[in-house]
Amino acid sequence: MHALKARLARPEILLAPGVYDALSAALAEQAGFEALYLSGASIAYTALGRSDVGLTTFTEVSEKVAQLRDRVQVPLIVDADTGFGNALNTERTVRGFERCGANIIQLEDQSFPKRCGHLDGKSLVSTQEMVGKIKAATDARHSTDTLIMARTDAVAVEGFDAAIERAERYLEAGADILFIEAVRSDEQMQIVNKRFAGRVPLLANMVEGGKTPVKSAEELQAIGYSIAIFPGGTVRAVAHLLQNYYASLKATGSTRAFQSAMLDFDGLNAVIGTPELLARGKRYETGDKP
Numbered sequence: 334m335h336a337l338k339a340r341l342a343r344p345e346i347l348l349a350p351g352v353y354d355a356l357s358a359a360l361a362e363q364a365g366f367e368a369l370y371l372s373g374a375s376i377a378y379t380a381l382g383r384s385d386v387g388l389t390t391f392t393e394v395s396e397k398v399a400q401l402r403d404r405v406q407v408p409l410i411v412d413a414d415t416g417f418g419n420a421l422n423t424e425r426t427v428r429g430f431e432r433c434g435a436n437i438i439q440l441e442d443q444s445f446p447k448r449c450g451h452l453d454g455k456s457l458v459s460t461q462e463m464v465g466k467i468k469a470a471t472d473a474r475h476s477t478d479t480l481i482m483a484r485t486d487a488v489a490v491e492g493f494d495a496a497i498e499r500a501e502r503y504l505e506a507g508a509d510i511l512f513i514e515a516v517r518s519d520e521q522m523q524i525v526n527k528r529f530a531g532r533v534p535l536l537a538n539m540v541e542g543g544k545t546p547v548k549s550a551e552e553l554q555a556i557g558y559s560i561a562i563f564p565g566g567t568v569r570a571v572a573h574l575l576q577n578y579y580a581s582l583k584a585t586g587s588t589r590a591f592q593s594a595m596l597d598f599d600g601l602n603a604v605i606g607t608p609e610l611l612a613r614g615k616r617y618e619t620g621d622k623p
């Protein structure tokens with residue numbers, strides 16, 4: 334069995350923090366996470382300074398996947414939103430993301446343009462259309478080691494029972510992992526897990542201030558989940574830090590007051606591996622073995 338499938342079959346939950354660029358990915362990998370979640374919302378927040386409402390494109394996200402894959406070794410869970418269109422767009426998205434280094438590709442059943450699962454006013458494509466997209470995705474991947482995750486946003490649109498029914502159809506269509514977005518209570522989490530845990534890995538999405546109760550990885554594992562993501566928390570933490578940093582610089586005219594909350598020049602270079610990089614370059618220049 335492929336390593337990632339085998340990992341998901343183990344009882345310990347896979348905890349994946351949200352990342353949005355190569356630096357955040359490198360830091361998360363250094364912190365010891367086994368997998369990372371390239372969050373579509375976080376790309377929109379950081380690259381565009383905008384909301385998660387379907388503004389980012391296939392090309393922009395592909396570029397991020399490639400940049401992350403060039404920097405980190407750990408498995409990447411990649412948010413492919415709606416596949417950026419219909420079944421044919423989904424084919425291209427899956428092939429492209431897989432080529433760039435995605436290990437799990439997440440597709441959702443919202444209609445285009447999508448929005449964050451924790452915002453109101455979502456709308457869905459039909460179950461049949463989403464089933465077709467999942468089939469297109471599983472047909473398009475080069476390797477069955479690339480896992481397809483099906484997300485349903487139906488809880489807020491058609492109700493909890495309809496969401497369960499859609500998830501059942503998506504599993505039948507060949508999804509490797511299920512993500513039932515924005516469940517609203519502990520009770521709904523329990524029902525979802527009673528129904529699916531053990532049949533297919535289930536992902537829990539922890540959005541601080543969102544519609545789902547935020548729990549720890551340990552608590553989610555006890556409920557039955559196989560993967561826990563904390564997708565947008567990274568940007569919320571960074572945004573808060575930057576608010577304070579810019580306010581302090583503006584108020585004091587210097588970064589001196591903030592220095593204890595920062596890496597210094599050498600600190601950042603150590604994190605990103607500047608000494609090793611320069612040493613490698615030198616060896617190429619001198620002809621020594623790299």
Ligand SMILES: C[C@](O)(C(=O)O)[C@H](CC(=O)O)C(=O)O
Pocket residue numbers: 351371372373374375385412448449450451514538540564565566
């Ligand atoms: C998982 C998610 O799709 C994401 O883009 O990371 C978002 C998370 C968020 O907005 O914080 C979601 O729709 O839940």
